[in-house]
Amino acid sequence: xxxxTRADVSHLAGLARIELSDAELDQMVGELGVIIESVxxxxxxxxxxVAPMSHPLPLTNVTRPxxxxxxxxxxxxxxxxxxxxxxxxxxxxxxxxx
Amino acid sequence: MTTTHQADAVVDYDEALSRFDPVMxxxxxxxLHTNTKMFCGCPTEFGxxxxxxxxxxxxxxxxxxxxxxxxxxxSAIRIGLALNCEIASWxxxxxxxxxxxxxxxxxxxxxxDEPIAFEGYLDVDVDxxxxxxxxxxxxxxxxHMEEDTGKSLHIxxxxxxxxxxxxxxxxxxxxxxxxxxxxxxxxxxxxxxAPEVAKAYVAALRxxxxxxxxxxxxxxxxxxxxxxxxxxxAKTGEPTSAEQLAVPLGTRTETKNVNSLRSVExxxxxxxxxxxxxxxxxxxILQETRHWHEDTGVTTSGRVKSDADDxxxxxxxxxxxxxxxxxxxxxxxxxxxxxxxxxxxxxQNDWGYSDLEMRDVYNAGxxxxxxxxxxxxxxxxxxxxxxxxxxxxxxxxxxTDLVSxxxxxGFTPATVAELDSLVRSGRLNDSMAREVLSGVLAGxxxxxxxxxxxxxxxxxxxxxxEAAVDVVIAANPDxxxxxxxxxxxxxxxxxxxxxxAMKGQADxxxxxxxxxxKLQ
Numbered sequence: 001x002x003x004x005t006r007a008d009v010s011h012l013a014g015l016a017r018i019e020l021s022d023a024e025l026d027q028m029v030g031e032l033g034v035i036i037e038s039v040x041x042x043x044x045x046x047x048x049x050v051a052p053m054s055h056p057l058p059l060t061n062v063t064r065p066x067x068x069x070x071x072x073x074x075x076x077x078x079x080x081x082x083x084x085x086x087x088x089x090x091x092x093x094x095x096x097x098x
Numbered sequence: 099m100t101t102t103h104q105a106d107a108v109v110d111y112d113e114a115l116s117r118f119d120p121v122m123x124x125x126x127x128x129x130l131h132t133n134t135k136m137f138c139g140c141p142t143e144f145g146x147x148x149x150x151x152x153x154x155x156x157x158x159x160x161x162x163x164x165x166x167x168x169x170x171x172x173s174a175i176r177i178g179l180a181l182n183c184e185i186a187s188w189x190x191x192x193x194x195x196x197x198x199x200x201x202x203x204x205x206x207x208x209x210x211d212e213p214i215a216f217e218g219y220l221d222v223d224v225d226x227x228x229x230x231x232x233x234x235x236x237x238x239x240x241x242h243m244e245e246d247t248g249k250s251l252h253i254x255x256x257x258x259x260x261x262x263x264x265x266x267x268x269x270x271x272x273x274x275x276x277x278x279x280x281x282x283x284x285x286x287x288x289x290x291x292a293p294e295v296a297k298a299y300v301a302a303l304r305x306x307x308x309x310x311x312x313x314x315x316x317x318x319x320x321x322x323x324x325x326x327x328x329x330x331x332a333k334t335g336e337p338t339s340a341e342q343l344a345v346p347l348g349t350r351t352e353t354k355n356v357n358s359l360r361s362v363e364x365x366x367x368x369x370x371x372x373x374x375x376x377x378x379x380x381x382x383i384l385q386e387t388r389h390w391h392e393d394t395g396v397t398t399s400g401r402v403k404s405d406a407d408d409x410x411x412x413x414x415x416x417x418x419x420x421x422x423x424x425x426x427x428x429x430x431x432x433x434x435x436x437x438x439x440x441x442x443x444x445x446q447n448d449w450g451y452s453d454l455e456m457r458d459v460y461n462a463g464x465x466x467x468x469x470x471x472x473x474x475x476x477x478x479x480x481x482x483x484x485x486x487x488x489x490x491x492x493x494x495x496x497x498t499d500l501v502s503x504x505x506x507x508g509f510t511p512a513t514v515a516e517l518d519s520l521v522r523s524g525r526l527n528d529s530m531a532r533e534v535l536s537g538v539l540a541g542x543x544x545x546x547x548x549x550x551x552x553x554x555x556x557x558x559x560x561x562x563x564e565a566a567v568d569v570v571i572a573a574n575p576d577x578x579x580x581x582x583x584x585x586x587x588x589x590x591x592x593x594x595x596x597x598x599a600m601k602g603q604a605d606x607x608x609x610x611x612x613x614x615x616k617l618q
Contacts, residue, residue, distance in 0.1 A: 015408055017197050054190060054413030060421035066132050066169035074149045076447025077157060077270070087148040088251065088267035091199040 004033045105396065108378045109550050111367055112290070114330075114374035119337060120292040121347050122285040123327035124236075126303055128278045128313045129246055131321070135274035136245045137164030137207065137417075139173060142276075144319055148269040150247075156274035158203030164416055170276035171214070173312040174243045175422055177278055178215025180306055181238050186214050188421040191243070191414040193308050199268055200247035208279075210411040213242035214420065216597040220306070222298040223460065224291055230453050233439075234291075236299045237283040243420075248273040278312075284347060289337030292328075293372065297363040300324055301463060302438060304359075308466070309435040317357045318502050324362055326353045328369040330377060348373070349383040353397050356390050359463065359499055360566070365390045368397060392497065418501055445469065449478035463500050467511055474515035477522075484514045488535055513538060517545040529602050530554045557603045566599040567592075567612045581617040589613050 009028045013020045022087060072078075074087050083090040135142060154162035176187050192210035215307040218238035226232040244426035249272050254264030278302065304315045304322060315322045329350035335342045351373070356365045369388070376383055388397035436444070445465065446456045449472070459465055464485045471481035485500065493503035504510065517535060520526045526534060526549060539549035548557065557563070570592050571578045580588040589610055596609040 011408075015195075015197065015410070027100075040512050054415060055418050057418065059418040060188070062165060062418045063168035063171060064139070064165045066134050066167050067139065068141045069153070071140045071153050072157075073153050074147065077149045077152045080159075085253075085267055085326050086251075088269050089149070089199070089202075091253075091266050091268060 004036055059068060106372050107379070108371035109374040109378060111371050113373050115290040115333075117290065117333050117343055117585070118330040118370070118374055118377070119286075119333045120370050121329050121331065122282075122288070122292055122296055123287070123350065124282045124296060124299060125325040125327070126280045127246075127325075127350075128177075128275040128280065128307055128315065129321040130170055130278065131314050132167055132169045132173065132276050135166055135169055136167050136243070136276040137274060140274065144314075144321070146271055149271060150458075151271040152273070156202075157270060158201070162205065166417060166420065167276060169418055170243065170382075172219050172426075172430055173276070173310075174214050174241065174278055175427060176310055176434060177280070177307065177312060178218065178241050179427070179431050180281065180310055180434055181215065181218040181220055181241060183218030183238060183241060184213035185427050186212060186216070186420075187420060187424070188212075188419055189214050190419045191417045192411045193407045193414050194244075194266040194411055196409055199266060200250055201273060202248070202268075202270060206245060206247065207414055207417070208244035208411075209242035213392065214241040214422075215241040220299065220302055222295065222302040223439070223442070223457065224295055224298050225457065234288065234298070236285060236295070236296050239281045239283045241278055241280045244277045244279060246272050246277045266592055286343060287338040293366040295459060296326060297359050298368050300362050301359050301460070305438050305465070309438060309441070311435075316502075317359070320357065320405065320496070324356045326349070326356050326362060326366050326369070327598070328353070328366055328371065328373065329383070330373045339538065348377075349385050351383060351386055351388050351397075353390050354390040354400065358392075358497075358502075360497065361390060361392055364395055365397060368395060372397070394412075397431040431501055449482070451478070451482065455482065458486060462486055462488070467501065467504065467514075470511035471514045471518075474512045476515040477519035478513075480518040480521065481511075481514060484517060484535065488532070489541060492539060507539065509539065520545055520549060524608075525549065525555055525606055527556055527597075527605055530556065551561045555604055557600070558609075562611060563596070563600065563604050566596050566604075567609060567616065570595045570599065571613065571616060578617055581613065584612065584618075600605065 006029050009025055009032060010020070013025070013028075029075055078084045078087070078089065081089045121140035129142075132142060134140060135156055138153050140151045140153050140156055143151065155164050175185055176471065189209060191207050192209070192212075193205040194208045195205045197204065204371075218237065220235045220236045220238060222236055223231040224234050248268045248270040251267040251269075253267060278599070282299070285292070285295060285299075304317070307313050307315045307322070313321055317323070327350045329348040331345045331348045333342070334345055351369060353365050353369060356362050373383055384399075384402060386402045387400035389400050390397050392428070398518075442456070442460070442465070446453075449468070451459065459468060459482060462485065464482070467485050468481040471485065472478050476484075489504060489509060490500055493500045496503060517526075517531055517538070520534070521528070521531050530549070533552065534545050534548045534554060537543070537552060538545055542548050542551065574592060574595070576590050577591055581592070592613050593606055593609050596613070597604060597606055600609075
């Protein structure tokens with residue numbers, strides 16, 4: 001688990017659209033490596049036959065009825081937007097991809 | 099996009115099929131018509147003003163907690179059951195992470211390796227090549243729950259697409275609307291009928307979803323959308339032969355957002371021809387998404403499959419698992435409507451249509467319209483005749499489907515029933531009714547109003563009709579003699595002349611009665 005490579009970090013940075021310099025990449029490989037090693041200790045826990053879980057509470061089927069609740073107003077919704085136009089969130093163009 | 103995209107080489111379809119075996123995979127996204135979104139209480143009205151149906155949950159604001167819509171889960175289970183799927187006894191949502199602003203959370207809540215429904219099938223009727231129909235079984239891989247994305251407007255580019263745009267404006271009203279994605283297994287063995295099978299499948303699925311009353315299934319509004327995967331492999335024998343099925347699948351392309359039944363067929367047909375040209379030239383198919391252009395009937399290259407497809411799925415920690423009890427599944431199974439295939443057999447029986455007629459009705463997407471027309475009082479024969487005539491021709495001309503065309507101009511089953519009643523009451527004959535229909539389709543009003551405005555009314559003057567019959571019989575002694583000898587079919591020639599003499603203003607049925615009465 002601890003064998004995080006420079007290529008792995010570069011790939012993840014690409015997916016997250018984070019530009020890293022070579023120096024930053026080297027630093028991240030080291031720091032993320034430490035984090036992953038720490039997390040990997042969990043794997044040493046004596047879990048036996050316990051199935052993997054994604055939630056700490058033994059709950060299932062938490063649902064709500066299909067009943068409308070008030071939405072925000074458009075002004076409220078857009079109040080935190082760095083930029084808006086035509087009552088829509090304005091976002092930078094996406095790189096040449098779709 | 100404008101029509102300037104570069105045209106790809108294509109091979110004639112029949113020629114492509116002589117050397118290649120097509121394989122398809124269809125992904126259909128269906129927006130549920132629940133009152134509220136998948137994980138929050140925002141409404142789901144189509145066409146609301148931008149960002150008026152959003153809240154902290156569907157905007158992905160910090161601290162917001164999603165809660166699953168009970169009705170959406172039930173709809174998903176009912177869809178799964180109707181597709182003969184197994185229903186998971188326990189499944190989870192997952193985060194599909196990607197960097198694109200159509201989801202404000204930077205991930206879409208979806209299901210990954212634990213879909214709520216899996217391993218099913220849908221039987222669809224296709225042409226057997228000799229006038230009848232045969233069943234093609236479309237295997238369903240899975241149906242899973244997810245949420246729809248927001249809608250982006252790309253500003254500053256010339257094309258409305260992303261390339262060249264300066265920035266994008268996003269409306270999150272649609273973000274979070276419950277979506278069911280239905281994925282087929284690779285469809286093999288369809289051969290040259292692959293495009294037809296795809297269209298029949300989407301049509302059957304739409305019919306099923308409409309019968310389940312879980313979605314508006316309006317392809318033109320995007321509440322039902324189809325992505326079509328196509329690949330070709332070398333043809334080694336009959337499409338369903340063991341040796342053909344053993345050939346490994348070729349590289350596929352995925353044509354996105356093919357949003358009408360007609361386009362499904364056309365887009366797949368086009369991709370088969372295009373793939374064949376690429377393979378013929380010795381190049382290989384690039385695994386990529388393609389965009390379908392309805393206006394020019396071609397696809398153009400979209401995004402190449404790449405690193406960006408690493409969605410880093412992981413279980414959604416904010417939602418607990420969905421674990422439908424077997425009691426719930428059974429209760430929902432009891433709410434399923436009559437399966438479409440059975441319904442079709444029943445309707446065919448009720449209406450007295452031949453296999454061929456029934457298939458034409460389904461191909462035209464007219465079954466529901468005819469059912470409603472018959473319910474409104476028209477005869478099944480008349481309902482079929484009127485819907486499959488001029489309205490179908492015009493829908494085809496406008497490159498849309500019959501239901502959308504009719505809805506677009508407000509032409510309803512009740513209108514057709516009214517037209518039929520004018521014929522049955524003896525006010526209009528067939529050619530007058532056609533004239534009235536043209537007026538109605540041109541927006542001149544309802545059938546009775548159009549008939550009134552055009553002064554169309556059959557002459558009920560039996561004296562004039564009888565006189566015309568006498569003249570025609572006298573002028574055609576040999577035909578009259580045949581009819582007298584019992585050759586009733588010969589009456590057709592005389593009826594035609596009588597109608598001509600009456601300038602079309604007579605009831606052909608009555609003319610026939612008079613002719614036969616006088617000669618037999």
